[in-house]
Amino acid sequence: ENVLTQSPGTLSLSPGERATLSCRASQSVSNTYLAWYQQKPGQPPRLLIYGASSRATGIPDRFSGSGSGTDFTLTISRLEPEDFAVYFCQQYGSLPLTFGGGTKVEIK
Amino acid sequence: EVQLLESGGCLVQSGGSLRLSCAASGFAFSSCAMSWVRQAPGKGLEWVSAISGSGGSTYYADSVKGRFTISRDSSKNTLYLQMNSLRAEDTAVYYCAQVPAGARPGRFYFDSWGQGTLVTVSS
Numbered sequence: 476e477n478v479l480t481q482s483p484g485t486l487s488l489s490p491g492e493r494a495t496l497s498c499r500a501s502q503s504v505s506n507t508y509l510a511w512y513q514q515k516p517g518q519p520p521r522l523l524i525y526g527a528s529s530r531a532t533g534i535p536d537r538f539s540g541s542g543s544g545t546d547f548t549l550t551i552s553r554l555e556p557e558d559f560a561v562y563f564c565q566q567y568g569s570l571p572l573t574f575g576g577g578t579k580v581e582i583k
Numbered sequence: 584e585v586q587l588l589e590s591g592g593c594l595v596q597s598g599g600s601l602r603l604s605c606a607a608s609g610f611a612f613s614s615c616a617m618s619w620v621r622q623a624p625g626k627g628l629e630w631v632s633a634i635s636g637s638g639g640s641t642y643y644a645d646s647v648k649g650r651f652t653i654s655r656d657s658s659k660n661t662l663y664l665q666m667n668s669l670r671a672e673d674t675a676v677y678y679c680a681q682v683p684a685g686a687r688p689g690r691f692y693f694d695s696w697g698q699g700t701l702v703t704v705s706s
Binding site for chain 1: 618627628629630633642644645678683689690691692693694695696697698699
């Protein structure tokens with residue numbers, strides 16, 4: 476099983492600041508099959524990024540993904556009030572599909 | 584607009600059974616693999632099971648293999664999850680999720696999600 480470790484667990488930032496979230500895999504993720512999701516309280520996850528760097532439909536360009544192999548990053552260039560949420564990474568390069576434990580981005 | 588509406592979640596005793604349903608609309612149901620993902624209260628996401636668009640291939644997490652069965656009815660545009668031998672650790676919100684059309688077998692990410700249905704297993 477490809478275990479995903481997200482860091483930090485919590486990120487305390489102010490609106491307008493840059494957020495950098497990390498997702499590290501225990502094994503190389505084949506074909507950069509790595510996705511990122513955003514989840515707000517009481518809501519289902521929302522797809523942000525797939526293929527490590529491709530934005531999903533309707534996702535603002537302040538969200539960007541990068542990385543390959545075992546190290547991946549989600550960057551939010553300038554935090555908007557609606558961006559404070561929990562973010563999960565997911566690998567789909569091998570079964571079982573696995574998710575990281577999440578990073579909470581909170582208002583400082 | 585894609586809509587996924589889960590139902591069937593409730594309180595059940597340990598060892599019991601439950602069947603979840605997910606009614607899908609707004610897309611070509613038979614063209615897309617579908618999946619169940621769960622989230623225990625206050626916890627992260629856990630992939631449970633997936634099924635190909637044709638229904639001919641199914642996939643399971645080790646934690647549910649042999650106890651849960653995923654299926655689909657294309658005539659009703661509905662996805663199911665039959666859950667048997669339920670345990671306290673199966674307590675979670677269960678989400679139905681759509682896999683993008685054309686995804687490689689077993690290489691699934693999820694571009695639409697339902698609101699979820701809560702399953703509570705009492706011990």
